[in-house]
Amino acid sequence: MSAAIRLANIGTVLVVTKEELAESNTAYAQGGIAVAMGGDEDVRLHLEDTIAAGDGLVNREAAQVLVEQGSQRVEELLEWGTAFDREGGTAAGALLRTREGAHSLSRILHANGDATGREIAVSLLRHVRGIENIELMEWATTVDLLVEDGRVVGVSLLDGEGGLTTVLARAVLLASGGAGQIYSDTTNPAVATGDGIAMAYRAGAAVSDMEFYQFHPTAFSMAGAPRFLMSEALRGEGAWLVNARGERFMERYHPLLELAPRDVVARAITREGMDGEVYLDMRHVVGDLFARFPGISKFLTKYRLELGRDLIPVRPAAHYLMGGVKTDVHGRTSLPGLFAAGEVACTGVHGANRLASNSLLEGLVFGALAAEAMEGEQLGVGSGELVVGVVAPRGEVATGEVATERWIAELRDLMWKDAGLLRDHNGLERARRGLDALAITMPRGLFRRGVEARNLHVVAGLIVAAALGREESRGAHYRNDFPEHDAVGLHSVMVRGELRFMA
Ligand SMILES: Cc1cc2nc3c(=O)[nH]c(=O)nc-3n(C[C@H](O)[C@H](O)[C@H](O)COP(=O)(O)OP(=O)(O)OC[C@H]3O[C@@H](n4cnc5c(N)ncnc54)[C@H](O)[C@@H]3O)c2cc1C
Structure with a gap:
């Protein structure tokens, strides 16, 4: 939404979400949004805390952009009516700030006590609904990126009726959030199935830091x-x-x-x-x-x-997934025409471990920057107008609902047991073999849960491969068999997908 508001100044924007627009990780965020609003010293300390939490892997440029531009984005939210909690509970009171883990001071704004994300989502949504150039498509699931001559030119999606549709666009921004549904135990809502990462990987984009x-x-x-x-x-x-x-x-x-x-x-x-x-x-x-x-x-x-x-x-x-689709600070991925921002992206701003309450800010700051970059590019697919056309679904026999849910539950259990909080070589190898076995019975058919199942499998595979590759412990990635840091570990594991389509 942060990006869409800006892009609406230059053309038509279509925002696609799997459920209602407000149903997202953002809406569940409780604690608050970290932001340095008190000048240079405040910014410096926020940068230091972000870098320290990231355990050697934070991209300094990205962290600097986040902490420096954060206050502008939060001021903007205030203008758009986001009601952060204030002293005395009145609009004239000073903003209240709290503290969370690994923050050196109290810098976290909150709203309605513990419902910060919902307040931000609702106020952004209110703003978005008032903009004529933004079209909302709720209850629709994107399936794959459309790639022509090495450039992303749109997406295919399942609309509310389950029909497969293609949407051509001058540029595509992935803002599809995290992938907590990979694990049997998660704080994330049902929509967080890592679809954006799987789509980008299948289309050949670079994906990074998935072990974190x-x-x-x-x-x-x-x-x-x-x-x-x-x-x-x-x-x-x-x-x-x-x-x-x-x-x-x-x-x-x-x-x-x-x-x-x-x-x-x-x-x-x-x-x-x-x-x-x-x-x-x-x-x-x-x-x-x-x-x-x-x-x-x-x-x-x-x-x-x-x-x-x-x-x-x-x-x-x-x-929270620190890894994701590799981008620069302007949301550019390795594929022309494709941008990513928010939890789906990996700017390196969180390194190996995210500082609490930095991710709501991440979406606002990097969403806005991605929009600027999309605006500045000479993107020329046809007239650039939104074109929607329906293609026939493939004639495969779909896996039943119960079997699909069982298959997904099995994947989530095996990831929790063997590629979760505490990892080692044997467990990760077991996870890899488990995923290979699940590949044989992969749910088929073009329906939302089937698409999600296949995406979960891709993302799980990327996590296991990256976790096997990092033979050290760093940040959120802890190997029982390699409990220490390794100097060689100070680089990111990046993989690049191959161009193939979902069958
Ligand atoms: C319980 C909880 C508490 C949290 N607390 C905090 C906090 O206090 N402070 C903080 O900074 N962060 C917090 N976080 C993390 C933070 O909320 C998220 O990292 C951040 O909101 C992600 O924003 P996003 O815009 O990238 O993705 P989301 O807000 O998750 O939005 C993703 C959107 O993409 C849509 N989507 C996904 N796949 C598809 C598809 N295939 N087709 C169409 N649409 C799709 C979804 O429907 C959703 O609308 C918390 C997270 C959770 C789960």
Whole structure:
């Protein structure tokens, strides 16, 4: 949406989303948006924190652009009516800021307590709906990129009725978000199946850093309950982590205790969790926790739990993909005509580990820059007008719904067990063989879940290959068999897809 608003100044923009436009990782973001709005020193510290969290692999240029241009993008949001929380709860009050893991100071703006992403998505959507040149196509799934003479000229997609359609465009921007659905345990919504990465890879674009998947340390952990996120802001506001014996254990793992980098906290919880549940404890925190965390509090009420009164059971879940379609800071991929921004892209801004709350900012900043680049390119496919034509679906026999869901569940389980938070050579090899076996029974047919299944398989394969290749531990990628850094590890693993189409 950040890109579409700008592109609408130069032509017609079609925004395609799999469900309603607001249904996205963005809408689920709770904790907030990190931004340096206090001048040079503030910007410098934000840059330092981003680089430190990324564990040696942050692309400095991208990080600099993010922290420097962030404040302009957030000012713009304020102009468009995004209501961040303010002192005294009035529009005249100063913006409230909180702190999360690995941030050296409180710089995270939030909205409606713990519903920052929804507020940003809704205010952007309100703005987008008022722009005539932007056409929205909801409940449609893009299937593949159309490539002609080495240039991306459009996409094929399944429309709301399940028909296959092609859309020609002067340029295509992938803004399809993450891929948490690769894993059985994830904080991500159902739409996050890595489609953009799989499409780009199939079309021959370079994909990078796929071994770096961030696992959020504290997703709700109760049998039968969703892995609802217990925001890092809870720890920012003083929550402790305690094990089944009631001991506060983070001092054994990191000097920053509960606010240590996410990968350290996630591994600590996994280790402590081998002897029973791990809990968030806010019983010592004073203040109105219901008012500060209304969304989380309402969720917990369903399970008869309350933040300041009860221990809240938590365990890690797949959360954010640092890798993705390789781009420069202007969203240019290795394929002419194809751009990417947001979680689907890999500018290198997060290196091996994303600093908490940097990704909402990433979408705003790099979405805007990608739009500028798309505008500046001489893109000449026909008249450049939007052309929509229907092609007949291929006549293959589709795999049934139940079999497809079973197949997807198997893939997600094997990725969680053998290519998840803690990895080693044997497990990753098992995952690779498991994916090879699943390739034989791959769901067939042109329907959304079938397309997603095949995309999940591509993305899972890329993660396993990259994780096998990196024989060291760095950032979010932890190898039990190579627990240390290796100097050779200071470069990214990049793969380039081959041109082939989904059958
Ligand atoms: C529970 C949770 C909490 C988070 N908290 C924070 C936080 O506090 N701060 C922060 O900075 N970040 C947070 N994050 C991360 C952040 O929300 C995401 O990284 C970011 O919002 C991604 O934005 P995006 O625009 O790249 O993708 P999304 O917001 O995920 O949007 C992707 C869109 O692409 C569409 N799409 C995908 N595939 C297709 C297809 N094949 N065809 C058509 N449409 C498609 C989807 O339907 C969706 O609309 C959180 C994430 C989660 C899940």
